[in-house]
Amino acid sequence: MGYRRTFVATLPLVTIAGCLSDSDSGSGVGDGTDETVPDDQHEDGDETDGGTDSNWEDDLERPDETVELSDGIETDETLTSDVLYRVTDQLTVDATVSIEPGTILEFEEGAGLRVRGLQGGQIVATGTPDEPIVFTGTQKTPGWWNGIYVWGSESHDNRLEHVVVEYGGRESDGTVHLRGSRLPITNSTLAHGDGYGLYVDEESSIEGSENNQYSDNEAGGVRLSANSVHSLDAASTYADNGVDAVTVGGEDVEGEDVTWNSLDVPYRLRDRTAVREATLTIEPGTTLEFEEGGEFRVRDGGGLIADGTEDDEIVFTGTQKTPGWWNGIYVWGSDARNNALNHVVVEYGGRESDGNVHVRHGRLPITNATLRHSDRYGLFLDPNSTIPESKANTYTENAAGAVKLDAHTAHYLDSNSTYTGNGEDAVVVDGTDVEHEDVTWSALDVPYRLRGRTQVRDVDLTIEPASTVLFEEGGEFRLRDGSGLIARGTEDEKIVFSATEEIPGWWSGIYVWGSESHDNRLEHVIVEYGGRESNGSVHLRTGRFTITDCTLRHSDAWGLWAESDVAVNDDVCAVNEFSDNGVGDCTIDG
Structure with missing residues (x-):
């Protein structure tokens, strides 16, 4: 447990005019003196609860001299590592604040740091691996202070490098919160926040950020918009937060x-x-x-x-x-x-x-x-x-x-x-025209389920052996002018044209109208449960077709109906099997 003592000292030249508490009252910096605190304890004497992942307290020596900051920075200033800065209120930055490696800023309850770009504010905090810059709370409690809030500052000089920011997020969405600003963050730790470690709104940029650690933040490591996600790098770590995810608006x-x-x-x-x-x-x-x-x-x-x-x-x-x-x-x-x-x-x-x-x-x-x-x-x-x-x-x-x-x-x-x-x-297939290029329907491990009318025009459609094509009620498969159908199964892998319900007349059937392709063929094919609004499960109106080793069955009309203008193999009624067709099995010339 530390202790507090007071002594009088002449302040160094970097003391910030207009930024120290009571500076207008004749005490403190106004008369060349200040209350200084060899502060190796935190407010209320509370012990720390594990420190930060960067172990900065092991790396940095706490200065014997403390300077309180409470008002605002209106001219370019540099904060140095030879004093400990205690921020007692909302500290606004309307100029350039540069912070030297090894500098420690402690924030009292509810205090914060606000960089206002519209007033010319920017922050340049460049530490080193051995001497990080630290923004922390006087008490090791998430949300003890507000955090760093950068609003409207798009300066290319802005940066946080080798920085630790911890225990913020009290009245802010993040320990570091950007609104309409640009702030690259590199080699830094944002931890122990009551909200997110880093919160970036849609008008802000963290381009160039890399190799950071976001940990032990209640809402998550980072929250940003989709247009900024590419600025997050794989070398940084985002785990071990209240929510282990990067939240993207x-x-x-x-x-x-x-x-x-x-x-x-x-x-x-x-x-x-x-x-x-x-x-x-x-x-x-x-x-x-x-x-x-x-x-x-x-x-x-x-x-x-x-x-x-x-x-x-x-x-x-x-x-x-x-x-x-x-x-x-x-x-x-x-x-x-x-x-x-x-x-x-x-x-x-x-x-x-x-x-x-x-x-x-x-x-x-x-x-x-x-x-x-x-x-x-x-x-x-x-x-x-x-x-x-x-x-x-x-x-x-x-x-x-x-x-x-x-x-x-x-x-x-x-x-x-x-x-x-x-x-x-x-696989559900909406009926439409198959056209523009010759194609093949592959044999799948499930049937094709066709809705409405499917029509082949000006191309060849090949259906692989072992394919099953099921038609919903009233469906139809139509072969038109300039098209071809090549459905060649095998004895062991037949192609099946059937119905979603095993009811004769459930679908219309295969209708050939004007297809003269010499490749047209049904071989080792089963066609069943057709004949709904057709003269047969297979209806050949005009064109050319060869049908061999097929089974045509369970039609509500004919199994095969071939009109006089069709060129079909002469033995079509003999080399195929017909059964359970409502009107008849096979007829040529209609």
């Missing part, structure tokens, strides 16, 4: 391409974060947690590169492990060629979105990814969207199903991905 990321580094804690995102007119790269090993109702949106001109690795996946998740907790990743109008989700986990989305990942008029390759625990689909793909080269993904435990997309994008799904373990084990 929802805002647009725009104006320049940036990278979000992998930290030792997750990013915790609030509200909606949107990437516009910039490319955001997220490093492998990064975790992003979204609060309830949050959303990650990539808009026109924006790009997202989330390229993880097998050992260091990138995770997009919810702060609560509840399906539909947040909206998900929404790519709207972004067709950037470098968009990518690779070795990524996206989970617990689908709140006000149709999928954990929802692509609308955009382009997003997805590889080696896991999309799970959505309240809707794992992946929802709107018309005019693409997921080229997507492969080796896992879609599981999604309430509505693994994937929902349109017929003209179904070819993006690969057989090396898994689509099982969902609320409905099927």
Whole structure:
């Protein structure tokens, strides 16, 4: 336990005019004397509760002389390490305050340091590894003093380097709080705060900050806006706080391409974060947690590169492990060629979105990814969207199903991905035209579930052996002019065209109208439960077709109906199997 004694001394030349208490009353600095305190104890005699992580008390020698600061700094001043500064009130800085290495400033209860840029205030605190600058409380209690508040100061001279700031946050959101200001922080410790260690508003910058420690702060290490996240470095530590996450306010990321580094804690995102007119790269090993109702949106001109690795996946998740907790990743109008989700986990989305990942008029390759625990689909793909080269993904435990997309994008799904373990084990395909390029539908581990009419125009569609295509009520598969259908199964891996309900006439069937391709073929195929508004489960109106080794059954009309203008193999009624068809099995010439 220390003790207090008083003696009279001549103050050094650096004593701050107008900043010392009672300076106008003829005592203290006004008459060349001051009460000085060899202060190796803190106010009220309280013992410390462990000090700071920087162990500055072991490194620095406390000066014998104490100077009290209470008013304001209105002219450029330098604080030196040969005295201990005790701040007794809110100290405003309206000029440049430079602080020498090894200087200690102690703040009484409710006191603080406010740098006012509009009045010309700036702070230059440059310590060294052996002589850090210390801002602390007279009592080792989180929130004992307000902290350092920098308001409207955009000076490029501002800096905190080799600094310890601790026990602040009393009437401030952070031990260091920036509002409309610029302040690089390097090699520093912000600790034991009642709020955040560092609070950065949306108009502020900490560009150039690195190698800091944010620990034992009640609300978390750092809170900042999305447009400042790239200023956080991986060499700093953000763990061991009341909330072990960096809190990110929802805002647009725009104006320049940036990278979000992998930290030792997750990013915790609030509200909606949107990437516009910039490319955001997220490093492998990064975790992003979204609060309830949050959303990650990539808009026109924006790009997202989330390229993880097998050992260091990138995770997009919810702060609560509840399906539909947040909206998900929404790519709207972004067709950037470098968009990518690779070795990524996206989970617990689908709140006000149709999928954990929802692509609308955009382009997003997805590889080696896991999309799970959505309240809707794992992946929802709107018309005019693409997921080229997507492969080796896992879609599981999604309430509505693994994937929902349109017929003209179904070819993006690969057989090396898994689509099982969902609320409905099927890939939902909205009926639309398949056109513009020849494509293949891969054999998946779940059926394709088609809604409405799917029509092939001016291209060839190949369906792989072992594929199952289920049609909802009233559905139809139509082959039009200039198109081709190549459905060649094997004896062991048949292709199945069936219904979501095993009821004859549930769907219309396969309707060929004007397709003259010599490649048209059904081989080792089962077609069943069709004939709803068609003359047969397979209805050949005009064109060319070969049908062999197939089973046509459970039609509400004919199994096969071929009109006179169709070129079909002569033995079509003999080399295929027909059963349980409502009107008849096979008829040629209608």
